[in-house]
Amino acid sequence: MADVLRVPQVRPVQPALRFLRVIPGVLLLAVVGYAGKLLEQNVGAYAKAHHWTFPNIEYVLWAIVLGLVISNTVGVPEIFRTGVATYEFWLKAGIVLLGARFLLGDILKLGGVSLVLVAIEIAGSLAFMTFLGRLFKLKPKLTTLLAIGSAVCGVSAIIATKGAIEADDEDSSFSIAAILALGALALFTFPLIGHALHLSDHAYGLWAGLGVDNTAEATAAGALYSDAAGKLAVLVKSTRNAMIGFVVLAYAIYWASKGQAQAVGNKAAFLWQKFPKFVLGFLLISVLATYHFFNKDQIGALANLSRWAFLLTFAGVGLRTNFGELRKQGLRPFAVGAIGEVVIAGFTLALVYGASKIFGW
Amino acid sequence: MSEEAVGAGTGSRWKLSLDTWAVLVAFLLALLVRTGVFKHVPW
Numbered sequence: 001m002a003d004v005l006r007v008p009q010v011r012p013v014q015p016a017l018r019f020l021r022v023i024p025g026v027l028l029l030a031v032v033g034y035a036g037k038l039l040e041q042n043v044g045a046y047a048k049a050h051h052w053t054f055p056n057i058e059y060v061l062w063a064i065v066l067g068l069v070i071s072n073t074v075g076v077p078e079i080f081r082t083g084v085a086t087y088e089f090w091l092k093a094g095i096v097l098l099g100a101r102f103l104l105g106d107i108l109k110l111g112g113v114s115l116v117l118v119a120i121e122i123a124g125s126l127a128f129m130t131f132l133g134r135l136f137k138l139k140p141k142l143t144t145l146l147a148i149g150s151a152v153c154g155v156s157a158i159i160a161t162k163g164a165i166e167a168d169d170e171d172s173s174f175s176i177a178a179i180l181a182l183g184a185l186a187l188f189t190f191p192l193i194g195h196a197l198h199l200s201d202h203a204y205g206l207w208a209g210l211g212v213d214n215t216a217e218a219t220a221a222g223a224l225y226s227d228a229a230g231k232l233a234v235l236v237k238s239t240r241n242a243m244i245g246f247v248v249l250a251y252a253i254y255w256a257s258k259g260q261a262q263a264v265g266n267k268a269a270f271l272w273q274k275f276p277k278f279v280l281g282f283l284l285i286s287v288l289a290t291y292h293f294f295n296k297d298q299i300g301a302l303a304n305l306s307r308w309a310f311l312l313t314f315a316g317v318g319l320r321t322n323f324g325e326l327r328k329q330g331l332r333p334f335a336v337g338a339i340g341e342v343v344i345a346g347f348t349l350a351l352v353y354g355a356s357k358i359f360g361w
Numbered sequence: 362m363s364e365e366a367v368g369a370g371t372g373s374r375w376k377l378s379l380d381t382w383a384v385l386v387a388f389l390l391a392l393l394v395r396t397g398v399f400k401h402v403p404w
Contacts, residue, residue: 092383097390281384285391294395301394304402 025083026312029090032070032319033311036063060223060314064187067318076319087316091216092278094309095234099285100294100302107235107286113359114206114236117351121210122243124347125151129340136336141167141260144251145175146333150340153241153276154179154214160244160274164252166261174330178337181326183217186341187317191224193349203356205229209236210348213341216317219310238279245274 040059047054070076076084126147133143145167149158155176162172190212194204204225212218215237222233249270255261264270289299326334377385393399 089379089383089386092380093387093390096384096387100391277378277380278383281387285387288391294391297401298394301399301402302391304404305390305394305399307404308402 022083022086025080026086027083028080028319029084029087029312029315032066032315033063036066036315037311058224059311060220063311063314064220064318067315068321071319071322072324084316084319087216087313087320090309090312090316091219094306094313095238096278096281096285097302097306097309098231098234099282100289100299101231102235102286104286104290107283110232110235113355114209114239117206117210117355118236118239118243120351121348122151122247125344128343132336132340136332138333138336139171141165142171142174142333145171146178146337146340148247148251149175149179150213150337150344152244152247154183156215157244157248161248161251164248164261165255174333177326178334179213180321181334182337182341183212183214184321186212187217187221187224190221194225201226201228202232203352205232206236206355207349207352208233209240210351211345215241216313220314220317223310238282241276242279244276245271248274
């Protein structure tokens with residue numbers, strides 16, 4: 001699994017040495033991301049100059065595709081892996097900085113609507129994935145991990161749940177592999193479906209935030225459609241992420257009641273430990289922006305810093321996805337995940353359509 | 362969110378999660394923008 005997740009092993013090393021070890025990989029993220037940005041600018045201009053019909057491909061897709069090509073051909077050498085694994089750090093820093101582009105009133109309004117949709121999505125996804133897991137006779141804890149990964153927030157939710165319900169390493173590897181592979185597919189299918197259905201930026205952003213599981217892929221899938229859709233996808237996905245503690249706590253209590261996990265002592269401390277702190281950072285920055293702590297130029301600068309952070313993230317999404325490694329994890333959990341994801345994508349699309357009709361989006 | 366995915370650690374009781382580091386770095390950048398150290402960030 002280490003090849004898929006590329007999370008560095010815990011070793012007691014000096015902070016300075018640890019910092020040095022991330023530099024090659026971060027530079028690789030920057031080179032791949034910036035190459036994606038250059039390709040976006042130059043390929044379109046070249047095609048136009050030669051009167052070719054060529055779709056305008058955003059830097060997001062170029063960066064992901066370049067990363068995928070490197071990861072699945074020559075591979076990512078060991079020296080870069082620690083730094084490439086920082087893509088999740090850049091994602092979260094980028095989301096916090098993105099908060100400057102939201103006014104608190106918008107967050108409360110959109111967050112309120114998305115909270116209702118998220119609650120319906122989580123309940124529906126958990127129920128359906130549990131049903132599918134039983135139908136395919138998967139191990140119960142593997143089913144729990146797949147259900148939480150699909151319903152809440154992908155890899156982070158699976159890692160958080162693994163410890164709480166004392167699941168096997170193998171089960172969490174299966175679940176993470178399935179969620180990552182399906183997230184990679186969603187990157188390419190969601191924008192195509194969105195355009196085919198002529199979804200508005202608002203409706204598509206909501207759908208990407210609800211339907212794509214991993215935060216990095218949800219952010220990328222939104223940004224691939226439009227800037228406005230990307231903003232909304234991040235907001236909805238962050239609302240889902242905020243639910244992680246409650247869902248993991250419920251499952252931890254369930255498995256402890258069956259004598260197959262340790263009982264949860266202090267529930268408030270458990271919730272705080274699992275709560276995604278970057279959601280609080282995102283809210284705090286938007287409060288500061290709402291009360292004019294930053295002027296217009298400064299908000300523009302923060303938005304651009306957020307874009308640079310996402311650029312590194314998107315390069316990392318491609319670089320850490322190795323289809324060969326994902327294939328080794330087995331077919332059955334992947335099949336359950338795939339069926340579940342298709343149904344959840346359809347279900348969340350129907351939810352968004354319903355909400356669009358009610359709220360006139 | 363994923364405290365387990367913090368990365369290499371020293372076992373210190375003050376070890377911060379990946380999320381917390383991301384928030385701290387983002388706020389540091391916001392402070393540098395607010396104080397005019399970063400006047401213009403190109404894209």
